[in-house]
Amino acid sequence: MGDRQESLWQRIQRNMRYCISGVWNDTRKLWSVQTLKVINLSVRAFMDRDLQTQACALTYRTVLAIVPALAMLFAIARGFGFQNLLQSELFRYFPAQRKALESALTYVDNYLSQASQGIFVGIGLVFLLWTLVSLMSNVEDSFNHVWGVTSKRSFKRKLTDYTALFLLLPVLMVCSAGISIFMSDAVQHVFTDDLVSPVMHRLLACMPIIISWLVFTACFYLVPNTKVKFTSALFAGILCGTFFHMVQWLFVTGQVYVSKYNAIYGSFAFLPLMLIWMQLSWLITLSGVVLTYAWQNIDSYALHDKVEDISQAYNNQLAIAVAALATKRFKLREPALTRNELITEYDIPAMLVDKLLNSLQHAKILTAVLQEGDEDCAYQPACDPDDITVNMVNDALSAQGQNRFIDKADKRFDKIFSQINAQRLSQQQAAKDISLLDLVTEFSD
Numbered sequence: 001m002g003d004r005q006e007s008l009w010q011r012i013q014r015n016m017r018y019c020i021s022g023v024w025n026d027t028r029k030l031w032s033v034q035t036l037k038v039i040n041l042s043v044r045a046f047m048d049r050d051l052q053t054q055a056c057a058l059t060y061r062t063v064l065a066i067v068p069a070l071a072m073l074f075a076i077a078r079g080f081g082f083q084n085l086l087q088s089e090l091f092r093y094f095p096a097q098r099k100a101l102e103s104a105l106t107y108v109d110n111y112l113s114q115a116s117q118g119i120f121v122g123i124g125l126v127f128l129l130w131t132l133v134s135l136m137s138n139v140e141d142s143f144n145h146v147w148g149v150t151s152k153r154s155f156k157r158k159l160t161d162y163t164a165l166f167l168l169l170p171v172l173m174v175c176s177a178g179i180s181i182f183m184s185d186a187v188q189h190v191f192t193d194d195l196v197s198p199v200m201h202r203l204l205a206c207m208p209i210i211i212s213w214l215v216f217t218a219c220f221y222l223v224p225n226t227k228v229k230f231t232s233a234l235f236a237g238i239l240c241g242t243f244f245h246m247v248q249w250l251f252v253t254g255q256v257y258v259s260k261y262n263a264i265y266g267s268f269a270f271l272p273l274m275l276i277w278m279q280l281s282w283l284i285t286l287s288g289v290v291l292t293y294a295w296q297n298i299d300s301y302a303l304h305d306k307v308e309d310i311s312q313a314y315n316n317q318l319a320i321a322v323a324a325l326a327t328k329r330f331k332l333r334e335p336a337l338t339r340n341e342l343i344t345e346y347d348i349p350a351m352l353v354d355k356l357l358n359s360l361q362h363a364k365i366l367t368a369v370l371q372e373g374d375e376d377c378a379y380q381p382a383c384d385p386d387d388i389t390v391n392m393v394n395d396a397l398s399a400q401g402q403n404r405f406i407d408k409a410d411k412r413f414d415k416i417f418s419q420i421n422a423q424r425l426s427q428q429q430a431a432k433d434i435s436l437l438d439l440v441t442e443f444s445d
Contacts, residue, residue, distance in 0.1 A: 215237075
């Protein structure tokens with residue numbers, strides 16, 4: 001019996017080791033292996049990125065921005081004459097927060113009445129836009145943090161893109177409502193059969209969840225400042241949209257069981273429930289970003305542990321090769337090298353690509369440029385490509401960071417440092433320095 005228990009325990013340990021680390025050495029393309037890799041990478045990314053803190057920060061930002069956001073939506077809705085329709089759509093999309101929305105709409109009326117008087121017209125509009133852009137900028141930063149992207153959209157692009165989003169949002173919501181009403185009428189007139197009609201009505205009842213799938217998919221696909229595969233975003237969007245509606249259902253059905261909150265908080269009972277709902281909603285959203293990232297980076301993530309233990313020599317060789325490739329393209333007037341190309345065409349893990357590109361930028365070997373019509377940053381030489389040599393790149397990479405800041409040790413070791421530098425210079429002078437362009441003369445990318 002003891003041997004059986006021991007062998008069972010050993011089997012459990014072996015399976016746990018496989019799930020945690022061994023699965024990355026499994027090259028089979030089985031559905032079960034791929035799913036396990038996605039779950040493994042999702043859990044790792046969720047823990048490493050500290051998404052709980054990110055969700056708390058976004059919840060706080062959302063509370064600050066909820067009244068200005070609704071004010072923007074309803075100001076546009078009033079201009080088009082569909083304020084009541086927009087209000088009913090908000091109640092339909094967020095049934096769990098009906099009381100919170102009713103309270104917020106009261107503040108919205110006061111906000112709009114004050115913002116339309118005298119000096120508050122200009123100040124109120126600027127504050128409103130700044131609050132919305134700030135919220136969306138924080139959302140983008142959180143998404144980029146999951147993807148490991150350090151480059152951000154310019155403030156001009158943020159201002160134009162996010163403002164356009166909030167201008168179009170009420171129109172899209174009303175169009176959605178119009179389509180639902182049109183389809184409902186069409187079903188009543190076309191499908192009169194007792195068997196077909198209930199089925200079509202059930203399909204129409206599923207429209208909100210389908211819209212949630214599309215909204216989450218669009219967010220995961222468009223918000224990160226990097227190239228995202230649509231299939232990865234769609235996979236995460238369907239899962240997150242479904243979970244979001246499950247949370248909605250739990251909050252709506254659970255309203256009966258929160259009488260204690262009403263006894264404690266009175267008319268403010270909706271506030272803690274709204275904060276919990278927002279926190280869970282942002283956790284679902286950030287989890288979806290993690291799933292998108294995991295689904296897209298399954299193959300390259302197998303090298304994750306090796307990337308963390310990469311030697312300095314190999315790191316510098318890769319950096320020189322990337323700089324040489326960017327220099328060659330610039331010299332031949334070809335399209336500049338992009339981060340996404342290094343990931344997809346050379347199978348370099350995303351985290352290593354970011355590390356190499358950041359090092360080359362800090363060393364002033366490469367500089368980032370934004371190509372017209374392309375959101376992905378491209379990279380070209382930061383100086384005359386004919387002047388960039390292998391030793392120059394090596395020295396620039398080695399010189400990054402703080403040097404000689406320990407006074408006592410620097411003084412005691414000064415002679416040793418001098419001999420090391422003299423030895424390095426003599427070796428460089430003895431060996432012929434190679435231009436980066438010479439490295440890629442025979443190379444075809």
